[in-house]
Amino acid sequence: MEWIPVLLALGVLGVIGLIFGILLEVADKKLAVEVDPRIAKVSEALGGANCGACGYAGCAAFAEAVVNGEAKPNACAAADLAAISEALGIELEAGEKMVARVICQGHNGIAKERYKYDGYRSCAAAASMAGGPKECPYSCIGLGDCMKVCAFGAISINNGIALIDSNKCVACGNCVNTCPRSAIRLIPAETKVLVLCRNKDTGRVARAACMKACIACGRCVKECKYGAIAVEDGYARIDSDKCTRCGACAKVCPCGCIIDYSVTGEEAAE
Numbered sequence: 001m002e003w004i005p006v007l008l009a010l011g012v013l014g015v016i017g018l019i020f021g022i023l024l025e026v027a028d029k030k031l032a033v034e035v036d037p038r039i040a041k042v043s044e045a046l047g048g049a050n051c052g053a054c055g056y057a058g059c060a061a062f063a064e065a066v067v068n069g070e071a072k073p074n075a076c077a078a079a080d081l082a083a084i085s086e087a088l089g090i091e092l093e094a095g096e097k098m099v100a101r102v103i104c105q106g107h108n109g110i111a112k113e114r115y116k117y118d119g120y121r122s123c124a125a126a127a128s129m130a131g132g133p134k135e136c137p138y139s140c141i142g143l144g145d146c147m148k149v150c151a152f153g154a155i156s157i158n159n160g161i162a163l164i165d166s167n168k169c170v171a172c173g174n175c176v177n178t179c180p181r182s183a184i185r186l187i188p189a190e191t192k193v194l195v196l197c198r199n200k201d202t203g204r205v206a207r208a209a210c211m212k213a214c215i216a217c218g219r220c221v222k223e224c225k226y227g228a229i230a231v232e233d234g235y236a237r238i239d240s241d242k243c244t245r246c247g248a249c250a251k252v253c254p255c256g257c258i259i260d261y262s263v264t265g266e267e268a269a270e
Contacts, residue, residue: 036067038067038087038088039060039063039064039067040063041083041084041086041087042063042066042067042073042084042087042088043059043060043063044083045079045080045081045083045084045087046059046062046063046076046078046079046080047059047076047077047078047079047151047152047170047172048078049078049151049152050151051149051151051152051172051174052174053076053077053172053173053174054071054075054076055071055075056071059076062075062076066084066088067088073088073092074092074094074095077098077170077171077172077173078152078170078172081093081094096188096189096190097171097188097189097190098171098186098187098188098189099164099166099169099171099186099187099188099189100154100164100169100171100173100175100176100184100185100186100187101164101184101185101186101187101194101196102140102161102162102163102164102183102184102196103183103184103185103194103195103196103197103198104136104138104139104140104161104183104196104197104198105161105196105197105210105212105256105257105259106134106136106139106140106142106160106161106210106212107158107159107160107161108159108160108161109159110210110211110212111134111135111136111139111160111209111210111211112134112135112136112208112209112210113133113134113135114130114133114134114135115130115133116133117129117132117133117143121143121144122143122144122145123141123142123143123144123145123146123179123180123181124145124180125143126141126143127141127180127181132181134209135208135209135210136199136206136209136210136213137181137199138181138183138197138198138199138200139181139183139209139210140161140162140179140181140183140184141180141181142157142160142161142162143157144157144162145178145179145180146162146174146175146178146179146184147162147175148178149174149175149178150174150175151172151174152168152169152170152172153165153168154166154168154169154170155175162175162183162184164184166189171186173186183198188240191240191243192245192260192261192262193238193243193245193247193249193250193258193259193260193261193262194238194258194259194261195214195235195236195237195238195257195258196212196257196258196259197210197212197213197214197235197255197257198235199213199214199234199235200233200234200235201234202216202234203215203216203217206234206235207255211255212255212256212257213255213257214234214235214236214255214257215254215255216231216234216235216236217254218231219252219253219254220236220249220252220253220258221236223248223249223251223252224248224249225246225248226242226243226244226246227239227242228240228242228243228244229249236249236257236258238258245260245262247260247262247263250263
């Protein structure tokens with residue numbers, strides 16, 4: 001009868017386990033925190049990349065903040081506002097669509113290099129070494145720091161410069177904040193005519209550093225019939241409020257630093 005104590009022990013453990021199981025089930029129902037079903041619906045309408053551009057730890061935290069009235073839905077650039085409107089039962093107006101643009105055309109062979117960089121593949125690291133490998137101090141370094149922080153796969157490196165796919169870009173701004181040269185800006189998607197140069201040096205110095213640098217010649221200013229262009233700080237600037245997107249300035253620019261995306265197309269321009 002040596003097995004009888006064993007059976008008794010197993011029986012006692014089984015009863016204890018059953019009692020604890022029942023207690024846990026009751027506690028789970030009594031202490032359960034009710035989750036607003038709207039949170040899940042709002043979360044589904046977000047980008048899902050947990051990029052943190054909204055200022056919250058992730059999409060779930062942001063969705064909860066939206067439902068609780070602590071955050072505005074349009075703080076997420078990738079949000080489906082129509083779906084969020086339906087989930088919350090309120091009307092939300094979509095803001096102006098923005099897109100990230102690389103304000104540089106310093107590709108390999110276009111931008112002059114002062115030295116060959118063979119270190120850690122980081123724009124920030126390269127920029128700390130004598131100002132970076134490219135002669136122009138305003139150029140895109142092209143080592144992919146922006147690409148690494150893009151949670152939407154909208155950025156690639158092509159021929160020594162960042163290339164942004166405007167169809168994938170949600171204008172979260174992470175690339176803008178990461179670029180050590182401030183060579184990326186968020187611009188209204190409807191803005192099709194842009195000066196892709198920020199070089200403030202004299203025309204001679206700028207041209208020596210990059211073949212597509214703005215030399216502040218003023219030909220675009222004279223060509224524009226709407227007074228939308230001015231040369232300030234050494235390079236041309238376009239007033240988007242006055243610009244009619246006629247593209248005349250791009251046609252007369254001797255250096256090709258003004259791009260008309262409606263003519264060249266997104267990929268060709270960048």
